[in-house]
Amino acid sequence: MSDGFDVVSEAAIRDGTATDAYFLRTEETLEAADRNPRVVAEVTQDQFPTGEFDLLAGLKDAARLLEGLPIDVDAMREGQLFDGGPVMRIEGDYLDFARYETSLLGFLSHQSGVATAALEARRAAPDSSVLSFGARHVHPAIAPMVERGALVGGFDGISHVAAGEVLGREASGTMPHALVIAFGDQEAAWEAFDETVDPEVPRIAICDTYSDEKDESVRAAEALGDALDGVRLDTTSSRRGDFRHIVREVRWELDARGHDDVEIFVSGGLGPADLRELRDLADGFGVGGHVSNADPLDFALDIVEVDGELVAKRGKLSGKKAVFRTPDGGHHVGLADRADPEGGEALLEPLIRDGELVREFDVDAAAERALADAEAVGFRDET
Incomplete structure (x- = not known):
């Protein structure tokens, strides 16, 4: 037993021991039988379109996992929406990639679930600033995965410092309730923050620690004057009441006192329905658990050809397949030939050819693709 954190090492992922035991026993059995068939294997969630699209993410890590193996891989683009059929196809000798199935599916399943949830939130408030606040809900080792998934889903920024270093993004965030509590006085906390923190950091005052939101928002505007960029309302649900009414009150009181340039940011257990309800009042949102706690997609990897012959386990479709976006925004699945x-x-499209990675990854391009594709297919359209 390790004395360190319960984290699987990158080395274990790369050498394939971060896997389910039965894959290693499959290797042992096939090698003993001197059998290593040439196969086509596909990663799918649903066999046929269901009318419910999801967003593909996690492809960068999946590609890095398979890079260098003597196989060919085709895959959809990161940030592409899909509805049935394969999102990835692997062709090669089975023993060259068998042990990597567990990690491969984990990379794709978890981040795709996160990114799909992020896109739901993004589509709910398309004109607002939306930041990822969910890293505190997950194991710190996977915070970069969550934050990258949020960015692929179209979020404007992330909160986790170490994840930002991994992703090459600067983390956003201003002050928690703990700062106000540590000072014991709202004005003292706001003013100390303003005097201390880099001027490039927006002055967003947390405004619901001890008294009601409109009272603290007005006090913050009076205390910081023109330095104040915005207020953040993070009221716990047990004290929230009619949150829309509260936000309207805050906007009214700020405007009435000439602080119409002070923006309002809202956070605290928000999901797409909340964003739709508040998007005409709030300038931005922090979304946490809806994204970070999203269920992974249920991807599976199945062999569909062996040595050129069509095969499939019960409940799956045999044969190499192709998937298409149709002009009407539909998703078509058919045999590749x-x-x-x-x-x-x-x-x-090609991802790996004879072990060589033939594609580059860019999170901004993936986010643009996701937003454009969501518009094309009507992803989670709601009034």
Whole structure:
């Protein structure tokens, strides 16, 4: 037993021991039988379209895992929406990649779930600033995965410092309730922050620690004057009441006193429905658990050809497949050697050729793709 943190090392992921035991026993058995078939394997969630799209993420780590193996891999683009059929196809000798299945599916399943939830929130408030506040809900070792998934889903920023260093992004964030409590006085805390923290950091005062939101918001505006950029309301749900009414009150009182340039930011257990309700009042949102606690997508990897012959386990579809975005925003799944749908855009593209990674990754490009694709397919459209 290790005396350190309960974290699997990168070395274990790369050498394939971060896997389920039965894959290593499968290796042992096939090697003893001198059998190593040439296979086509596909990563899928649903076999046929269901009408419910999800967002593909985690592909960068998946590609790094498979890079260097003597295999060919095709995959959809990071930030692409899909609805049934394969998101990735692997062709090669089975023993060259068998032990990596567990980590491969983990990379894709978890971040795709996170990114899909982020896109739901982003679509709920398309004109607002939306930041990821959910790192505190997950194991710190996977905070970069959560923050990257949020960015792929279209979020404007992240809060986790170490994750930002991994991703090359500066973390956002101003002050918690703990700062006010440590001073024991709201004005003292706001003023100390303003006097201490880098001027480039926005002055966003937390305004619901001891008294009601409109009282503290007005006091913050009076204490900091023109230095105040905004107020943040993070009221616990047990004291929140009609949150929309509270935000309207705060806006009214600030405007009435000539502080119409002070923005209002809202956080605390928010999901897409809350963002839709408040988006006309609040300038920005911090979204945490809805994204960080999202269920992973239920991807599976299945062999669909062995030595050129069609095969499939019960409940799965045999044969190498292709997927397409149709002109009407639909998702089409078909056998790869059959006619393409008229006007369809093929979504599976080369990712690895004979072990060499042939694609680059850019989180901003993935986010742009996700937002454009969401518009095209009507992802989670609600009034």
